[in-house]
Amino acid sequence: MSKTSQISNNEKFNVSLVFFIITTCQVGVGIHGFQRLITQQAKQDAWISVILSFLFAHIAVFFMVKTLQLYQTKDLYEIHEDLYGKYVGTLFNFLYIFYYAFAFFVVLRNYIEVIVTWVFPGLSQGFIGITILLTVIYAFTGGFRVLVGIAFFSFFSIIWIPFLLWFPLEFAHYNHLSPVLATDLASIVKGAYTMTFTIVGFEILYFIYPFIKERKKAEKFAHLGLLATLLLYLFIMLVSIVYFSEKQLERTIWATLTLFSVVRLPFIERVEIITICIWLVILLPNLCFFMWAAYRGASRIIKIKPRAFLSIFFVIMYVGILLVQSRYQINHMNNFFSQWAFIIVFIYPFLLYIFAKTKKSIKNRVKNH
């Protein structure tokens, strides 16, 4: 038997918080401009792509939970070692660590890009990076409970988004939505595929699962969390379609932020500047959980102390920020990430489940004989 890391009762959290963690880990930087890529594929039916992508996500979550239920108290890293043996399992774990570090970087870099473009053209990227990294590290050192708490409070900084998006509806042209289903299925599926970048984050379930108090209910809340994100994305997508003209949407880089810029409150102009800054709170759970997941893996493979891990992580991220400078590089990075994420998030859980299931049943049969 492989060793199972002990999780103290104190670190466990209430099952209803799974909802908040899933939602806040999904909502990140992708939401700023996901409309563009999808409309390029699915045109006015982009909203169907959104729904479709969430359908896939629900299926993926279903398999994730099934796999986790086979192993109960283990997270994915432990499952890998158990399933593939020490060496191959470690290899897979490395992939996941790298994935999470990459995800962390993608979120961080994209946010920096937004800040630099909209709010502070003169502010050094390295500086923003360092301040965010230090904040995340401060949260990380507080323990797992703090991370979950951040996810919880961050959810309340997401809630206002739909309310703010009522304002652009004043300029809506609802006939942008029709004809429904005029684009061919292939484009809609392609659109759903491009949603990957925006939708990922829920695979954190693989790692938080052992920390949940009543695991039986976890699946329900995970699906609810997905549903909440779906409603948010769907609403944003619909507003974007009726507000923007098609060609304009295809050229708007951060459509959601542009939508915010239409909002005019009597006491505030340029609402988008404020929302971009508030986005920091929305991003925080993304960053914290990605970092935490990477740390879980790293500490499992090599017995690394948190401080050593944080220092290395910090340096890598900082160097990364300095290296990736232009918009072209960022786009390239995002594309690469979403291709990879698609395999890890949507395809792999299915394969893993089948593999785990067959292995278990073979084991059982051997035992029985």
Next chain:
Amino acid sequence: MNRKKVFILLLSVTLFLFGCAQTRILERISLVTLVGYDQDQEDNVKATAVIRQINPNYESSIETQSETEHTSKGARTKLDMRTAKQLMIGQLRVVLFGEELAKSGLDEAIHTLMMNSEISTSTYLAVVEGETKPMIEYKYETITDIGQYLYNLLKHNIEQQQSISSTLHEVVRDKYSPYREFAMPLLKKEGEHIQINGVAFFNNGKMVGRLPADDIYYVVLLSDSFKHGTLELEIPSDNIVSKSKQSGNLQIAVDSIETDRRFDLVSVKPAQFDISINMKCRLLEIDSNVPIGNHQVIKKVEKAMSKKMEEEINRIFKYSQQVNSDIFGFGEVYKSHLSESELKNVKWNELYPDIKAKIQVNVDIIRNGTFE
């Protein structure tokens, strides 16, 4: 403890290493509130800006500057060299275009405005009859700050739907839509005043035509879901006032309460539309001889009004076809009925002048004041 020390040290190091962002302290910058662009020789653009500065006497002074350059940014740099404080365009409220420039195309100008994240997307755009420079630089007797004046002028007229709305984001939307064109209010300097003098029609980013101020009402009515606004009409008086003393026309003013506009695509080939407008309104002014207590008479007035409005709208629709500028969104309705493949060969631009439309206006007078 050690870890905390390292953390604090690291934090303060970053604070001092990277210093701070470039400050834009409110009173130490000059705010550009209005920019006018004119066509100059050889493709150059002449920019005239209204710059608000704060002087130590707690007053804000208004200054106008103009400069010629290829790009608007270039013009801004040149202007910067002539102002005491750094120029900032985050408070830009109105952008004006000279007629000549508008006729030669605004694509580049609008694209530049949209790209710049400093500029609010709620900025109003408008076309000026003649050149913008004389209008901006003129010392008006009653207007102290022309930037603010024009902003308020456009804002309240657009809010009350006495002018078509042309914020930057709306113009950009229509500009990038292949099935729609945009329009802008047309401003004119009239002695000591500036007034909205009509609507400028655009086709493919170029100004192609205009309608006078009297027609704005119908343009707004047709282009948008019109909510409220006052309409003055002249309807033939026969049939309504039987013992008419002065034969001929009857002046009437109504205030619309609720309006509903629909475009229905009746046939695709050839493209044919049904335009139906339902308007509920309140009677504001009518000749005292008209017995408005009489239901029959009101019906007749409604009918006459509908007929008159149909004529007017038809005229405006025909005009927009004539200049080939679909600012009303027929194209979008057309598109929303066709699938992607069917649209492949459609060039709405070429189609629009030949579409047919049947206009039907239905006026309902539901309130008529406190005195019959």
Next chain:
Amino acid sequence: MFGMNKKKQQTKITEQKKQQTDNLPQDFTISSSNEKFIQHIKQKIHSPSDLICKVISDEIRIIYLTHLVDGKSLKEDILKTLEGQDDWTPRTIFEKLPIPEMESSSNFKTCIQEILKGGVLIHVEGFSEVVIAKITTYQTRSLTAPENESQVVGSQIGFNESLPTNVSIVRRYITNPNLCNEQFTIGKHTNTSLSLLYIHGIASEDQVNTVRQRIQDLDINDLIDSANLAELIEDSSSSIFPQLLLTERPDRFCDGLLSGKLGIVVNGSSMAIVSPYSFFEFFQSREDQNLRWPIGTFVRLLRFIAIFIAIFATPMYVATLTFHYDVIPQPLIIPLSESRAIVPFPPVMEALLMELTIELLREAGARLPTKVGQTIGIVGGIVLGTAAVDAGLTSNVLIIIMALSALASFTTPNYVMGNSIRVVRFPIMIFAGFWGYYGLMLAFCIILIHLLRQSSLGAPYLAPFYPPRWKDWPNSIIRLPLPLIKRQPTNTAREESNNALINRSGGLRGEKVKE
């Protein structure tokens, strides 16, 4: 009755013995000789000039510190009784003296303790047992209205500096056999006594044990005020937010006890400690409960808004004027920029300067006698403010914003928390002055994380919001009508999901309490 009392006292003595063993020297026995005993005592406490030894008869000596005992009781109860009869033994003295609080001890250290606390030692020749008559009296402040936590509707009584008085007030509020009172004496030099109060059956056993443990583990020389004790026993003393409530209101204190919290009263301090206390509870006042519930709700929400105004108003001003001029709506931009036209500093300097001035005023006002304090307020507030604007050192818009945020910060019903709120503004202001709204949000995140990391006596600091105890939400956000309050907050429940029922409509509280 008497026997029972004695038994109780006996156990108390052993308890004290246990605690004080290491505080005191080795010698425990009492000499049976009068002279030797007096000599020992004198030696031990360095024969102070206020030590009186009286010879009653050949056998009986009484020893006390003159300023600490009640002279009248000494004369009429002790001296008269003792002189009226011969052949006393400690036992008869103990039984016959008309003193309510007495103790019989054969422990020398206890004698020292008690004489220092104002006991009268009665020693009979030939017995190695001493009767201690506790007729302590010292001047205490009469019970006055709490000055720092005043409220309009509600009781107007505050704790004073005497431990017995304070405990008696609490007992008067909560007449309940389950009200437990555990006494401790801590501080090697001061020997300060303190009481840990809680209601058995409502308070969580774990938390009682934790506090007891923490108090017993304290190894300190002196303890002057309860605030010091709070700092010593709270979870994280490096945080700028208080985790334990210091209150001088008995009603707030008892409210805490009744909802399962623990209270600590320290002798010599008019502030009692209530724990655990969550962040949001600091912003609730007892008065909310005394007002009609819609009004109580309104006031409570007002206070929540006030926190945000207090913390973010000035930093918002700084950030907006330094970086985000484009956020200002058009009608505001002229008044704002004109008011700052000749201010020579950047907004962050301006704001820091003025906030510092306000803090100076507050501090000066707090230190000075009331009448002078008022003058300072007027001089500082009006003269300084107007002059600063006239001289062009600050803008009048900032003065308004600052006054507003100062006002908002004083609505916090707890002075300690109010101070934290005011202090936390300064770093936020600096962040805002350097990096605008981004800095502001960064500071907000750091504070949020900081709050999430805190705990009060092991209970989460941000409860009931995080971890979400949905059922506790209504009464935390709004002030529920009393009949609707049915549960004890989870934060202090004995076990999670096993909250004691609270029934306020029927008049009985704590139904689940074991009899």
